[in-house]
Amino acid sequence: AQRVTQPEKLLSVFKGAPVELKCNYSYSGSPELFWYVQYSRQRLQLLLRHISRESIKGFTADLNKGETSFHLKKPFAQEEDSAMYYCALSSGGYNKLIFGAGTRLAVHP
Amino acid sequence: DAGVIQSPRHEVTEMGQEVTLRCKPISGHNSLFWYRQTMMRGLELLIYFNNNVPIDDSGMPEDRFSAKMPNASFSTLKIQPSEPRDSAVYFCASSSMGQGAREQYFGPGTRLTVT
Numbered sequence: 756a757q758r759v760t761q762p763e764k765l766l767s768v769f770k771g772a773p774v775e776l777k778c779n780y781s782y783s784g785s786p787e788l789f790w791y792v793q794y795s796r797q798r799l800q801l802l803l804r805h806i807s808r809e810s811i812k813g814f815t816a817d818l819n820k821g822e823t824s825f826h827l828k829k830p831f832a833q834e835e836d837s838a839m840y841y842c843a844l845s846s847g848g849y850n851k852l853i854f855g856a857g858t859r860l861a862v863h864p
Numbered sequence: 865d866a867g868v869i870q871s872p873r874h875e876v877t878e879m880g881q882e883v884t885l886r887c888k889p890i891s892g893h894n895s896l897f898w899y900r901q902t903m904m905r906g907l908e909l910l911i912y913f914n915n916n917v918p919i920d921d922s923g924m925p926e927d928r929f930s931a932k933m934p935n936a937s938f939s940t941l942k943i944q945p946s947e948p949r950d951s952a953v954y955f956c957a958s959s960s961m962g963q964g965a966r967e968q969y970f971g972p973g974t975r976l977t978v979t
Contacts, residue, residue: 787966798868799907799955799970841907845966849914850895850959852968856906 757782759844761855768832769863776827776858778816778842787845788825789852790816794838802840803827812836832862868971870956876977882944885974888937889958897968898931898941899955907955913939914961946978 758781768774780786790802803811805818805825816827825842839859843852869888877883889896897912911921916933924931928947933939943950953975957968 789967798972799957801967801969804967849912849919850961850966850968851897851909851912851920852966854907854909 757844757846757853759842759853759855761840761842761858763858764856765859765861767861767863770834771831774827774829774832774836774860774862776840776842776860778825778827778855780823780825780842780844782823782844782846786818786820786825788816788818789843789845790814790825790827791841791843791854792838793841793857799841832860834862834864836860837862868956868958868969870954870971870974872974873972874975874977876979877946878979879947880945881978882942883946883950883976883978885941885954885956885976887939887941887956887971889939889956890960890969891937893958893960893969894936895959895961895968896933896939897957897959898939899957901953901955901973902951910941943976946976948978951976951978 760779788805791799792802793799803816814829839857841857842855846853871886895914898910900908910923911931913933931941953973955973956971959968
């Protein structure tokens with residue numbers, strides 16, 4: 756079964772601390788993974804896609820096929836990073852995405 | 865492009881009333897998705913279309929929910945009759961089937977409150 760698991764509902768850190776939002780997936784084919792971010796009362800927007808291997812707003816994510824993980828990391832959290840983060844897996848045709856339950860990141864001053 | 869457009873942004877209605885949510889996808893995109901977001905259940909895919917044809921509506925919770933896409937630039941999600949448990953934020957997203965383009969672009973959402 757195709758599934759995305761984000762084990763933490765809430766991650767609370769202080770400004771300047773490292774952040775790691777966990778994402779594990781289950782997929783039989785070659786996965787294509789994304790991180791979406793939703794700031795308070797705003798639309799979801801794409802943060803990262805694994806095929807781009809880029810760093811956006813200081814965030815990076817590496818696909819680990821052995822551990823079936825795609826964790827999102829940032830070395831020094833900022834207050835403006837506080838948001839809801841969703842990990843998503845592209846599933847089959849039509850660009851359908853399977854989303855995880857989301858992790859709320861709260862960065863405290 | 866203005867991105868995905870949804871209307872209304874907020875809707876408050878009484879139980880039993882019909883509610884129609886509207887979505888205009890990004891021009892040129894040929895896949896359209898409707899999602900529901902709640903605190904309890906997170907982000908749920910309700911239905912998606914490709915080239916205006918419904919592909920999978922298995923996420924539609926009940927027969928009270930229906931969706932249409934009469935043309936490439938417009939889709940509706942209708943709830944009739946509405947119930948308080950339908951209160952949620954409903955998102956529309958669109959995507960292009962072009963090579964390597966798997967990203968979905970989301971609209972601002974419609975916040976529905978059924979009293």
